[in-house]
Amino acid sequence: MIVTVTPNPSLDRTIELPGPLIPGELQRAAGQSVESGGKGVNVSRALSAAGAGNLAVLPGDPSDPVLVGLAEIQVPFRSLPLGAPLRTNITITDPQGTTTKINEAGPRFGHQLTAALEELILHAAEGASWVVLAGSLPPGVPDDFYARVAGQLRSRYGTQAPRIAVDASGPALAAAVAARPDLIKPNAEELLDLHRRVAGAPARAGAPARAGAPQPAPAELERHPDLVVDLLRDLQPAGVRTALVTLGARGALLIPPAGSADPVLCAYGPPLTARSTVGAGDASLAGYLAAHQAGGTAEDCLRQATAQGRAAASLPGSTMPAPGDLTPSDVVVEAFHPDSERHHHEHHHH
Ligand SMILES: O=P(O)(O)OC[C@@]1(O)O[C@H](CO)[C@@H](O)[C@@H]1O
Numbered sequence: 001m002i003v004t005v006t007p008n009p010s011l012d013r014t015i016e017l018p019g020p021l022i023p024g025e026l027q028r029a030a031g032q033s034v035e036s037g038g039k040g041v042n043v044s045r046a047l048s049a050a051g052a053g054n055l056a057v058l059p060g061d062p063s064d065p066v067l068v069g070l071a072e073i074q075v076p077f078r079s080l081p082l083g084a085p086l087r088t089n090i091t092i093t094d095p096q097g098t099t100t101k102i103n104e105a106g107p108r109f110g111h112q113l114t115a116a117l118e119e120l121i122l123h124a125a126e127g128a129s130w131v132v133l134a135g136s137l138p139p140g141v142p143d144d145f146y147a148r149v150a151g152q153l154r155s156r157y158g159t160q161a162p163r164i165a166v167d168a169s170g171p172a173l174a175a176a177v178a179a180r181p182d183l184i185k186p187n188a189e190e191l192l193d194l195h196r197r198v199a200g201a202p203a204r205a206g207a208p209a210r211a212g213a214p215q216p217a218p219a220e221l222e223r224h225p226d227l228v229v230d231l232l233r234d235l236q237p238a239g240v241r242t243a244l245v246t247l248g249a250r251g252a253l254l255i256p257p258a259g260s261a262d263p264v265l266c267a268y269g270p271p272l273t274a275r276s277t278v279g280a281g282d283a284s285l286a287g288y289l290a291a292h293q294a295g296g297t298a299e300d301c302l303r304q305a306t307a308q309g310r311a312a313a314s315l316p317g318s319t320m321p322a323p324g325d326l327t328p329s330d331v332v333v334e335a336f337h338p339d340s341e342r343h344h345h346e347h348h349h350h
Pocket residue numbers: 008010012036037038039042089103134135136137169278279280281282318
């Protein structure tokens with residue numbers, strides 16, 4: 001069973017505009033939807049849609065629309081009553097595939113709530129194969145929350161401890177990496193940010209010091225997977241093990257831990273117009289975990305991750321794909337070679 005943890009869930013409200021977003025103007029929506037969200041909640045929704053056993057752990061009162069929504073779609077969850085509403089996050093999409101997102105901070109946690117959430121997670125994780133620690137931390141929860149939880153899970157369950165995946169950003173991700181999670185799933189922007197934050201990490205033996213060197217823009221990183229691999233190698237001494245790096249329309253890379261004999265794998269598919277990219281990374285992570293849980297090879301896991309991410313991007317709002325939405329045979333997975341890769345992508349996109 002896969003346990004997902006979402007300390008800062010959200011009600012995701014999506015507005016579909018008939019044209020580009022114009023700041024300062026009244027615009028009328030061509031469509032709208034509301035879904036229970038937050039990264040771990042999305043991973044759970046995607047796992048449930050794929051028929052994979054999972055349990056979502058999240059704060060929220062029983063009457064909160066996020067929990068009511070989860071119950072409606074029969075995603076199993078355990079929740080921690082808050083006495084306060086969860087946040088609402090807004091997504092605005094246009095027909096060109098541009099997604100604008102505005103996320104609230106979320107309700108404030110005191111020490112007691114933080115401790116109660118930690119205990120709920122430790123309890124719910126008993127017997128789990130994976131625990132996914134996902135999304136931002138609400139105000140009041142310390143940045144090292146994921147690192148602490150990972151440490152507690154390992155000390156409490158020892159050899160029976162679940163594998164740990166982290167899908168977060170900013171300080172929560174940087175602090176979590178120190179606990180050596182089994183898997184991280186950054187996108188280009190999160191990877192650059194992580195590299196910036198962990199720049200003080202000891203450089204890998206023989207590598208030129210990269211700290212202070214100008215960083216590429218996220219879109220440039222998506223076009224140059226060789227740069228992604230370089231950044232990852234820099235981060236491994238700081239605690240990064242397996243990394244699933246999602247590269248938007250460019251596919252994804254699976255980078256094994258330092259010293260592994262396994263090759264770096266890359267995956268891509270035919271061009272697609274995104275309808276809403278919100279939740280695509282979460283769907284990718286769910287695909288990876290479902291395939292891993294089913295005993296799949298690294299190639300299977302990356303193919304399933306990429307197929308799920310592509311399907312999620314082509315669906316409105318943060319809708320998670322069902323098996324019928326997937327076209328895994330569209331996805332090419334191959335060993336990554338810096339030179340051939342650039343050629344492939346150029347070939348592919350012209
Ligand atoms: O503010 P966070 O916790 O970083 O991200 C929250 C969020 O943007 O992540 C999901 C998409 O990945 C959405 O369901 C949700 O609104």
